[in-house]
Amino acid sequence: MKSSHLLSAADLDRDDALRILDTAEELLSVAQRPIKKLPTLRGRTVVNLFFEDSTRTRISFEAAAKRLSADVINFSAKGSSVSKGESLKDTALTLQAMGADAVVIRHPASGAPHRLATSRWMSGAVVNAGDGMHEHPTQALLDAFTMCRHLGDLEGKSITIVGDVLHSRVARSNALLLHTLGADVTLVAPPTLLPVGVETWPVAHSYDLDANLEKADAVMMLRVQRERMNASYFPSAREYSRRFGLDTARMNRMPEHAIVMHPGPMNRGMEITADVADSPRSVIVEQVTNGVAVRMAVLYLLLGGAADADSPEGNA
Incomplete structure (x- = not known):
């Protein structure tokens, strides 16, 4: 990788991503x-x-690092000095003193990983594991990896991302990365759940899910993030599900080869029904498995594993 950090899907050109x-x-x-x-x-x-708070992302990064034989330190802000008012700078200086080679950071403030990477408070690699409503680049990489395993080269493939785009860092990272890989991305959401300026993103957008199902090679449902909503973005959960939820009838309108995805955790019965989530066309569990491999790859490439051998298994 050309950069010593992974902060945004926009940092990756096609060669980096591949x-x-x-x-x-x-x-x-x-x-x-x-x-x-x-x-x-x-x-x-x-x-x-x-x-x-994060269970699946933190465990995924922990498993990835341990499978590469790295030492792992889990630092939770709750119950730590951070909850007592310690700044990001002081935390970074502490990690530097402890000899951290890489820091995987999740933060509620958009831009916090970038601040950590550019501040010179510490010298290790910084990986963005989700910052506010900004980005989540390793999620986009594992999603693209899962798509490639089922669909082959993503050049010209039609990917539909549905739901709460406004609050979704996953949607932003996927839009950027999938565009870099040559896919045609369509965001489908109620007008209230599309961000201001979405027309500048390298994607199409629509308010009609049914109109976008028959051409889709992959449909990714996004979690409705009610914890981030301080206003009413749609009339009711029932109305949202009726217009933007993926049920069996809608899944059956997708092409035979098309796959169903979800970054998790799911609101079963709202954006996706249980029978669709558990169907043979769903790759949601596979996304979790692939997440460990992708995060292993990111840590391996950032921490100079490639300097030790021609392949990650070269010195196994």
Whole structure:
């Protein structure tokens, strides 16, 4: 990777993105081994610095680092000095003193990972694990990786992303990365859940889910983030589900090869019905598995694993 950090999907050109996806493909096989470990990052320290609650992303990064034999420190803001008023700068200086080689940061403030990476408070690599309503680049990478495994090259493929785009850092990162990989992306949402300036994004947008199903190679449903909503963005949950929820009837209108995705966690019965979430066309559980491989690839490439061998398994 050209940068020593991963802060935004916009940081990745096509070659960068494909290198991460190709490396993840190699590393995915590690999960099928009896011993799921490589010695690649032995002696390196990865800190999970989470200022927001997260189970699946934190565990995914932790599993990725441990499978590469890195030492992992989990730092939760709750119950720490941060909750007593310690600044991001003081926390960063502490991590620098502890010898952190990489910091995976999730923060409620958009731009916090960028601040950490450019401040010179610490010298390690910074990976954005979600900042406010801004971006979540490794989620976009694992989504693209999952699509590639089912659809092949994404050039010219039609990807429909549905739901609460306004509050979704996943939607922003996916829009940027999928455009870089040559896909045609359509955002579908109520007008109230599309961000101001969406017309400047490299995507199409629509208010009609039914009109976009028959051409879609993949449909990604977004979680309705009610915890971020301080106003009424749609009349009722029932009305939202009727117009923008994916049920079996809608899934059956998709092409036979098309897949159903969701970044999780799901509101079953609202944006997606239980039978669709659990159907053979759903790759939602696979996305979680692929997330570990993609995050292994990101840590491997950022922390100089490539300098030690031609492939991540070269010194296994």
